[in-house]
Amino acid sequence: xxxxxxxxxxxxxxxxxxxxxxxxxxxxxxxxxxxxxxxxxxxxxxxxxxxxxxxxxxxxxxxxxxxxxxxxxxxxxxxxxxxxxxxxxxxxxxxxxxxxxxxxxxxxxxxxxxxxxxxxxxxxxxxxxxxxxxxxxxxxxxxxxxxxxxxxxxxxxxxxxxxxxxxxxxxxxxxxxxxxxxxxxxxxxxxxxxxxxxxxxxxxxxxxxxxxxxxxxxxxxxxxxxxxxxxxxxxx
Numbered sequence: 001x002x003x004x005x006x007x008x009x010x011x012x013x014x015x016x017x018x019x020x021x022x023x024x025x026x027x028x029x030x031x032x033x034x035x036x037x038x039x040x041x042x043x044x045x046x047x048x049x050x051x052x053x054x055x056x057x058x059x060x061x062x063x064x065x066x067x068x069x070x071x072x073x074x075x076x077x078x079x080x081x082x083x084x085x086x087x088x089x090x091x092x093x094x095x096x097x098x099x100x101x102x103x104x105x106x107x108x109x110x111x112x113x114x115x116x117x118x119x120x121x122x123x124x125x126x127x128x129x130x131x132x133x134x135x136x137x138x139x140x141x142x143x144x145x146x147x148x149x150x151x152x153x154x155x156x157x158x159x160x161x162x163x164x165x166x167x168x169x170x171x172x173x174x175x176x177x178x179x180x181x182x183x184x185x186x187x188x189x190x191x192x193x194x195x196x197x198x199x200x201x202x203x204x205x206x207x208x209x210x211x212x213x214x215x216x217x218x219x220x221x222x223x224x225x226x227x228x229x230x231x232x233x234x235x236x
Contacts, residue, residue: 076126077133079155080148088146089158089207096160097201104159104167107195107214108136108174111226113153116185128183128190129153135177139170156214164198164231171196171229179227191227193218198231 072084080088089105096103110116110132117125129149136147136155144160157174159167171194183190195218199210213232221230 074149077130077149079133079137080146082148082151085146085148085150085156085158086207088148089210092158092160093201093207093210097203100200101161102163102198102200103210104162104164104196104198105210105214106140106155106157106159106167106171106174107150107197107211107218108132108155108157109193109218109222110153111191111193111222112185116190119186131181131183132178132190132192135181136174139174139177156211162198164196167196167198168229168231175227175229193221193226194229195219195221196229196231 072080074081092103095101110128113125113128116128133147133149133155136157140147140157140159142160146158148156148158150156157170159170162170175192175194178190178192181190185191195214195216197210197214197217199205199213201210217230217232220232221228224230
């Protein structure tokens with residue numbers, strides 16, 4: 001019969017939320033229909049509100065991730081910015097210290113860039129920086145490495161688990177890559193100089209010491225005629 005528990009159980013399992021043993025009078029039937037209509041509409045509205053909330057949360061997460069990304073990116077070149085470089089180098093320095101693994105740093109400078117800006121204008125100078133950045137990015141493309149704009153016409157590349165010989169070879173490729181852009185610069189063309197430092201971090205050294213070592217190597221490269229690579233090996 002319709003009042004049999006098994007029959008009612010099957011009906012509810014199939015999705016029913018109410019049942020009638022016999023046809024009720026008109027007033028009761030209308031009341032039941034109104035009740036279940038409101039219940040259904042409330043359910044639909046809750047589902048819609050939940051979906052809207054989930055979408056809002058998804059958009060918020062996406063916006064926060066994009067904001068975080070933008071705080072790490074140099075607006076002109078698309079490389080990492082100085083703040084991100086400082087954070088990344090500090091973290092990789094600690095990791096390399098714990099693992100006693102080699103860490104390399106390239107300090108890169110566009111040669112005679114002020115003269116280029118004075119001759120061709122700042123817009124042309126910005127375009128040169130973007131082209132140099134693309135060479136640097138493509139030449140240091142491992143996911144564990146970081147290419148960043150250090151400031152002005154200076155760039156840096158952090159090379160994880162990389163020995164001096166390997167990092168020097170990468171630096172040479174970057175110098176050649178920029179030279180092959182063949183961007184006119186007076187009687188010559190746009191070039192870069194690169195200073196290379198490699199170290200296995202020790203307790204009495206800091207990331208700043210490492211940056212200074214790469215900067216010293218860069219100074220030697222520029223003093224030696226520019227458009228070249230110079231290396232500095234840490235005592236560690």
